[in-house]
Amino acid sequence: MSLLEIRNLRIEFDTAKGPFRALDGVDYTVDAGEVLAIVGESGSGKSVAMLATMGLLPDSATITADKMDFEGTDLRTLSVRERRRVIGKDISMIFQEPIASLNPCFTVGFQLGETLKTHTRLRGRQIKDRAIELLTSVGIPDPEGRINAFPHQMSGGQCQRVMIAMAIACAPKLLIADEPTTALDVTIQKQILDLLVQLQQDSGMGLIMITHDMGVVAETADRVIVQYKGRKMEEADVLSLFENPNSPYTQALLSALPENATGDRLPTVSDFAEAGGF
Amino acid sequence: MSDDVILKVRDLYRTYDISGGMFKKGSTLTAVKGVSFDVKRGSTLAVVGESGCGKSTLARMLTMIDAQSSGSIEIDGLLMDIAKTGISKEMRQKVQIVFQNPYGSLNPRQKIGHVLEEPLLLNTDMPAAERRDLALQMLEKVGLQPEHYGRYPHMFSGGQRQRVAIARAIMLQPKLLVLDEPVSALDLSVQAQILNLLADLQDEMGLTYVFISHDLSVVRYLADKVMVMYFGEVVEYGTRDDVFDNPQHDYTKTLFAATPRADAESIRKRLAAKAA
Numbered sequence: 001m002s003l004l005e006i007r008n009l010r011i012e013f014d015t016a017k018g019p020f021r022a023l024d025g026v027d028y029t030v031d032a033g034e035v036l037a038i039v040g041e042s043g044s045g046k047s048v049a050m051l052a053t054m055g056l057l058p059d060s061a062t063i064t065a066d067k068m069d070f071e072g073t074d075l076r077t078l079s080v081r082e083r084r085r086v087i088g089k090d091i092s093m094i095f096q097e098p099i100a101s102l103n104p105c106f107t108v109g110f111q112l113g114e115t116l117k118t119h120t121r122l123r124g125r126q127i128k129d130r131a132i133e134l135l136t137s138v139g140i141p142d143p144e145g146r147i148n149a150f151p152h153q154m155s156g157g158q159c160q161r162v163m164i165a166m167a168i169a170c171a172p173k174l175l176i177a178d179e180p181t182t183a184l185d186v187t188i189q190k191q192i193l194d195l196l197v198q199l200q201q202d203s204g205m206g207l208i209m210i211t212h213d214m215g216v217v218a219e220t221a222d223r224v225i226v227q228y229k230g231r232k233m234e235e236a237d238v239l240s241l242f243e244n245p246n247s248p249y250t251q252a253l254l255s256a257l258p259e260n261a262t263g264d265r266l267p268t269v270s271d272f273a274e275a276g277g278f
Numbered sequence: 279m280s281d282d283v284i285l286k287v288r289d290l291y292r293t294y295d296i297s298g299g300m301f302k303k304g305s306t307l308t309a310v311k312g313v314s315f316d317v318k319r320g321s322t323l324a325v326v327g328e329s330g331c332g333k334s335t336l337a338r339m340l341t342m343i344d345a346q347s348s349g350s351i352e353i354d355g356l357l358m359d360i361a362k363t364g365i366s367k368e369m370r371q372k373v374q375i376v377f378q379n380p381y382g383s384l385n386p387r388q389k390i391g392h393v394l395e396e397p398l399l400l401n402t403d404m405p406a407a408e409r410r411d412l413a414l415q416m417l418e419k420v421g422l423q424p425e426h427y428g429r430y431p432h433m434f435s436g437g438q439r440q441r442v443a444i445a446r447a448i449m450l451q452p453k454l455l456v457l458d459e460p461v462s463a464l465d466l467s468v469q470a471q472i473l474n475l476l477a478d479l480q481d482e483m484g485l486t487y488v489f490i491s492h493d494l495s496v497v498r499y500l501a502d503k504v505m506v507m508y509f510g511e512v513v514e515y516g517t518r519d520d521v522f523d524n525p526q527h528d529y530t531k532t533l534f535a536a537t538p539r540a541d542a543e544s545i546r547k548r549l550a551a552k553a554a
Contacts, residue, residue: 041465042436156329185328186492190536201552212465215495215538218545239549243542256470257540258499265477266470266499 003174003206004030004053004091007067011048014060022048022061024230030174030206035197037209037221037238039253044227046210050176054093055083071173089119092167096179098159102151108135108162109147112169119170134165138195157188161195168199174206175199181216193219214257218242226250284486285317285340285454290349292335309335311510312349317503319453320480322487324501324518326494326533332510333490337458340488341375354453367401374447378459380439384431390417390442391427397449412449420445420475437468441475448479456488461496473500494537498522506530 011023023045030036040046052063053075068075070091078086095101103111112131116122122130128147135143138161151159160180167175177196181189197220200207209220217224217238224241226234226249234247245251254260255267290313298304310332317323325333338344340351345361352358353372360369374397377383384393394413398404404412414424420441431439440460447455457476461469477500479485491497497504497518504521506514506529513527525531 041467186494187328187532187536189538193538213538214466214540218540219538219548239542239545242540242545253466254540256467257495258470258473259495259540265474268467268470268474 001072002029002069003032003034003071004028005067005069006049006053006065009049009052009063009065009068011045011052011057012062014062019062022230023052026225026227026230026232028225030208032173032206033200033204035200035207035209035220035222037211037217037224038227039211039214039217039224040227041212043229045230046227047178050093050178050208050210054087054091054176055080056093085119088115089170090172091174091176092170092172093176093178094160094163094167094180096182098156098163098183099151101163102159104151107148107150108154112147112162112166115166115169130169131165134169135162137168137199138162138165139191140165155188157184157192160184160188160192164192164195164199168203171203172205174208176208176210178210179212180209182211182213189216196220214253226253282318283316284319284354285315285323285488286350286352287316287340288314288350288352290314290336290339290351291347292332292339292344293347309510310339310346313507313510313512314349315505315512315515317454317486317488319486320484321502322480322489322500323503323505324497325488325490325505325507326492326497327507328492328533330509331507333507334458336507337375337456337488337490340454341373341456342369343375370397370401371450372452373454373456374450374452375456375458376440376443376447376460379463380436380443381431381463383443384439386431388431389427390422390429390431390434393431393442393446394449397446401450416445416449419479421471435468436464437471440464440468440472444472444475444479448483448485451483452485454486454488456490458490459492460489462491462493469496476500494533506533 006028008025008027009023010021010025012019012021026049028049038046051057057063065076070086102108109131112134113127116127116130131147132143135146140146140158140161180196181192184192193216196207209216211217221238223237225232226247228249233249234245241250245254252267258266290310291308292310294307294309296305296307313336325336327333339346342358342360342365350357356369356372358369391413394416395409398409398412414427417424417426422438422441434442461472464472473496480487489501501518504516504518505512506527508529514521514525514530521530525534
């Protein structure tokens with residue numbers, strides 16, 4: 001049985017100009033111990049699909065799916081209260097802007113503690129010990145001291161490590177990372193990606209990487225879903241995607257990479273759109 | 279040969295005073311420490327480094343947003359020392375800048391046409407009709423339509439906004455264009471379009487670029503020369519092929535090692551390592 005199985009997911013937003021379809025019938029499956037990358041440009045619906053899974057979309061969104069199961073539990077019929085028990089514990093998520101995702105008014109230790117207090121039976125001293133343990137596991141130097149640090153006293157890379165520590169605090173079965181390294185430098189990006197992959201391999205959780213960066217895909221993914229304008233263009237294992245991409249859109253994306261440039265000009269996706277007809 | 283050099287920077291320093299608190303002494307932070315380089319007319323110098331390495335401070339000094347603490351900047355034979363001489367209109371017309379975030383760099387209450395005309399209004403005595411004609415020509419040049427003249431920035435996508443920002447920067451026909459991470463906020467396919475546009479404009483107008491980036495694949499694609507900065511110092515400076523094929527400094531090597539590789543060979547290696 002798959003860890004997460006979604007069939008025919010559609011998401012529509014009510015706008016002043018009528019409904020806007022952000023996602024149009026896409027399937028997702030993730031197994032335990034697997035790294036799935038969802039790639040696409042802005043507007044491809046890659047984030048919105050996972051936000052829907054987490055139940056984080058606003059009321060203006062209409063979500064329909066034929067199936068939306070997490071470990072056999074139907075996510076569609078969960079009440080808010082029941083969902084809260086799953087979200088943050090069995091499924092957790094990290095976001096693009098690490099500094100904006102943390103509350104500036106509280107120490108990182110307090111914010112880590114909140115997660116533990118909500119989802120585990122740990123109390124008091126145990127919470128502090130566990131928080132220090134978590135900060136150590138994500139590679140924060142001097143965790144005993146940093147537990148009392150506020151987010152603004154840490155760098156972007158360190159804040160992202162704290163976010164990851166919060167996300168893995170309850171040993172989730174599925175971790176969704178939404179552009180986890182887009183705001184970071186290349187050298188820090190490498191460290192964070194290595195950390196995520198390491199944690200994933202140690203714990204055997206499923207990992208969904210949402211990204212627009214083909215480099216990140218190549219470095220982390222087992223399987224890849226390519227999306228464009230709310231539709232799935234291609235799904236393949238990572239090696240075959242890079243070696244012989246089937247969909248014209250994937251071909252366009254890959255050839256728009258500056259390192260694959262052959263002539264003086266970079267081919268753009270719109271060059272392919274006319275020929276490929278997507 | 280010296281005529282060929284359009285930008286000449288010698289021993290450039292920039293220090294910032296950090297004010298102390300009640301019990302803390304103030305200190306000085308040196309953001310750029312003795313940077314020297316030349317850029318040839320019509321070529322592209324890429325400046326690479328991580329956040330905090332001083333590359334944006336360098337851009338601010340080159341574009342006269344900030345004055346240097348010491349050292350000299352010479353652009354097209356004109357010595358720029360704004361702390362002493364102030365900024366003349368002539369200096370403004372030599373160099374312009376394009377910023378990273380096209381959402382933050384355009385005034386939301388200013389129509390695109392006015393965005394483009396403003397540099398002319400401030401720096402030339404051109405009559406209004408002529409300014410309008412030039413703005414319309416410029417829209418076409420950067421791949422936008424004349425009907426975009428009367429629209430507001432929120433009606434545009436990120437890529438289109440970056441086209442507007444580029445158009446604004448070249449309205450005064452500058453010799454030197456400083457591009458501070460112009461494509462890092464854009465999607466891959468839009469990035470390709472903007473890079474193509476920049477290449478076209480360089481050919482057409484003979485522009486010289488100082489291109490600041492942390493994306494090495496972009497740098498490799500368009501740079502003639504590469505300068506790597508680390509904590510305010512230049513640790514590596516050479517032609518693109520020299521720097522990429524034979525990096526000398528440890529930081530440059532770290533940077534290359536950290537850059538994700540998107541080729542089948544590296545993926546195969548990674549998967550093999552994972553299976554083992």
